[in-house]
Amino acid sequence: MGAFLDKPKTEKHSAHGEGNGLRYGLSSMQGWRVEMEDAHTAVVGLPHGLADWSFFAVYDGHAGSRVANYCSGHLLEHILSGGSDFGSGPGSVEGVKDGIRSGFLNIDEYMRSFTDLRQGLDRSGSTAVCVLLSPTHLYFINCGDSRAVLSRECKVGFSTQDHKPCNPREKERIQNAGGSVMIQRVNGSLAVSRALGDYDYKCVDGKGPTEQLVSPEPEVCVLERAAEGDEFVVLACDGIWDVMSNEELCEFIHSRLLVCDDLEKVCNAVVDTCLHKGSRDNMSVVLVCLPGAPKISEEAVKKEEELDKYLETRVEELLGNCGESGVPDLVSVLRSIAAESIPNLPPGGGLASKRSVIEAVYNRLNPHREEEGSAGELEDPW
DSSP, X not given: OOOEEEEEEEEEEEEEEEETTEEEEEEEEEEEESSOOEEEEEEEEETTTEEEEEEEEEEEEEXXXXXXXXXXXXXXXXXXXXXXXTTSOXXXXXXXXXXXXXXXXXXXXXXXXXXXXXXXXXXXXXXXEEEEEOSSEEEEEEESSOEEEEEETTEEEEEOOOOOTTSHXXXXXXXXXXXXXXXXXXXXXXXXXBOEEOGGGSOOTTOOGGGSSSBOOOEEEEEXXXXXXXXXXXXXXXXXHTTOOHHHHHHHHHHHHTTOOOHHHHHHHXXXXXXHTTOOSOEXXXXXXXXXXXXXXXXXXXXXXXXXXXXXXXXXXXXXXXXXXXXXXXXXXXXXXXXXXXXXXXTTTGGGGGHHHHHHHHHHHOTTSOOOOOTTTSOOOO
């Protein structure tokens, strides 16, 4: 679980799509971790007569990718078969919530029958954070410490709450099941108090599935959709949230949507920026843009172009004025620029979000330099 590579794997898996009046993009990167344990789901138009519903999710696996990968392909079908009230009108909100809860408990029990999981050959588990969109409501679903945030009227309108062992309600359940919370972990080991899988923590006799050391029960919060005010929903694993707050990520995405309508590129920018901000974990982000999402702004595009040009000029000056001391390495250049007061840096992303611009100019002007490693491998200059 804690093993890291000598340098990060920066190849990305990205995708996009649209339908039901929304657009989405997603991106994931293995980063510094030895294994990629994240997974995701993106479905626009659901079966069983729910063509105007959509579902998105991020799964952050631990101790392996088995549970996360299975959930990415099958959690939705368990949810849809868990309740009969989907799509039957506004009065069915509670029924939908019941179906979601049943779906989580059912898939958790179903996976327990898998030979490798049952025999302890695979001890993996996974968080799950999802948003289910009906024409009238947003169903936010959380189990673990991945997180969903809604941007509404240019600010954080809603956020799911992480399920951590130190949370009083979670701690009480853990202790009632005979466990303990040490170093902020379940029995000093697992950093989340709710998850799918993790069957080593779900074998206390006399306790139901939601009373175990680790519970598969999701927390479901329902919001009515606001046609004008709702901008976007972002789902991300803790590899993103480790280095960005809710407000920072919303501000950063908002600023990117003003200059770019390619949602894959926006998600790639989030992942790259978090790598440069120092995230050491797998990183996955799903961005769902609602009808009220920011549109391209000519003024914002112009400021972005001016910023990029300024940064390019500064790199040229720093390399051109090096004299007898020789060409500075990339980290030195980054530190020099970071010490300056630079206007119009993307909010939430800062100079870290512009590292690729600086690096591209540096590499162009210094093509014969000795290999210094990838952008993520360099020590954090800010």
